[in-house]
Amino acid sequence: MPKDVSKDSGQTSVLRAPALSPQPVSVTRKMAASLPGLRKLATEKGLKIHHLGAGYPHPEVTDPRAFLAHKARYFEHLTSTSGINNPDDIPEYLRESYAYTDTLGPVSVRENFARVYGGDWNVSIRPDFLLPTVGASGGISLLCSLFERPGVPLAYITDAPTYAGFIARAQLASQARIYSVEMDEEGPVVANLRQQIEAARADGRLVPFYYSVPDGHNPAGFSFSDRRRREILAVLRELGVLIVEDAPYVYISYASEKERPRPFLSLDPAMTVHLFTGSKIGFPGPRVGFLYSEATVSIQGDRQVPLRDLLLTESSADILFHNPEALYGFEALLHDEDMKLRESLWPVAEGKLVVYRENRGIILDGLDRGLGALSAHFTWTVPQAGFFTVFRFLDEGITTDDAFVQRLVADHGIVVIPMYDFYPRDARERNPRAGLDELRLSFCFTESQGEARRRDLAESVAAFCKAVRSLTGL
Ligand SMILES: Cc1ncc(COP(=O)(O)O)c(C=O)c1O
Known part of the structure; x- marks a missing residue:
């Protein structure tokens, strides 16, 4: 029997797992x-x-009561427009809200979100490429899991400083190492970005993406300039590395419409994995988020596949599906007081x-x-x-x-x-x-x-x- 005794519980441990170690506390x-x-x-x-x-x-600005009243009215609206005549019949949204659903979640939610969000950021979003996630955190985790799966040495490129939640997730995998890039007042220093990707590759690591928060960077407290975004894209295109754009603050913006820099999503959706979250524009509790990418990946056997397909399989094996009721609740937010689909989330x-x-x-x-x-x-x-x-x-x-x-x-x-x-x-x-x-x-x-x-x-x-x-x- 192992002699290892937990100080807290006073019990002898049953399981031997010497490969595990505690993670540092942030x-x-x-x-x-x-x-x-x-x-x-x-x-x-x-x-x-x-x-x-x-x-x-x-x-x-996060008192849920007005939202709950609006959501209830939206759900009534869905019932009244569902074409149900018999009051005993269950409307589609309600049945689906409490059932097993597809990993992609309700189609109407993705279609409506694609229209409104795409309109706001001037990009045509494909609803079938929107993957529901458990907030932006879920998107980060899903991506990391996908690339960690084969067990090869990995390098995650990110800013110095970077979001604490990303550091915490990245260091869960012992085969992954962060290669960070110093920033100036416009964003990451592009020469360093290139250098870090090349250094990681020279160390024998797969470099799947550069993770960042280009708008309202947490914790760096600024947004990347438009010029820097384009320079970053040019380097990443050349080196074949995706950009993961964590975007919780795109709407928490103090810039005028003209001054607002375009997100990477709208600059190049084939190079970008965009992480939308409902946490700041709506509420963190329902854990609504969407991952969007039109990127293609070259995988085993030189096959070209949409990143979306790989992530969809990953997600179905992970969360199986998102809470459909929460997604319909988010759909309510996309509708105005007259239950018309909003033209914009602004x-x-x-x-x-x-x-x-x-x-x-x-x-x-x-x-x-x-x-x-x-x-x-x-x-x-x-x-x-x-x-x-x-x-x-x-x-x-x-x-x-x-x-x-x-x-x-x-x-x-x-x-x-x-x-x-x-x-x-x-x-x-x-x-x-x-x-x-x-x-x-x-x-x-x-x-x-x-x-x-x-x-x-x-x-x-x-x-x-x-x-x-x-x-x-x-
Ligand atoms: C940069 C960044 N990413 C992700 C998150 C977590 O967002 P979510 O609630 O969508 O998981 C936060 C929350 O503060 C954040 O600042």
């Missing part, structure tokens, strides 16, 4: 775990807690943007007011989309590690997220100080609403500026 989860204790410490000192850390949608986005635009203004104005005169010492990004700005200390002597952010909570009541953990391991090996001069400030979440929200956020940013001045002695 800094956001560590922060969340240590927050109650730090919060207690801060409140004992009479400090108010200032939320600049949480990346959640704001409660003011009016829905506007319902969210009223809060996020205002919050962004409060944060950027507050930083300008509090630290604008000290621009030789600090910078911050001005996000064109998304939930975040990245604040950077330009002077040496500040290290934004766990101890630093814990002090910010305990001594100033300020919750922010350190950036270093968003840098993949290789980026930190190249530059051990990567991210250790940066903090991610989010402006999406407060506990309060309306006027109290505005006041709380203004107080938070003022408190942050004061703390920064005190910590740096400026």
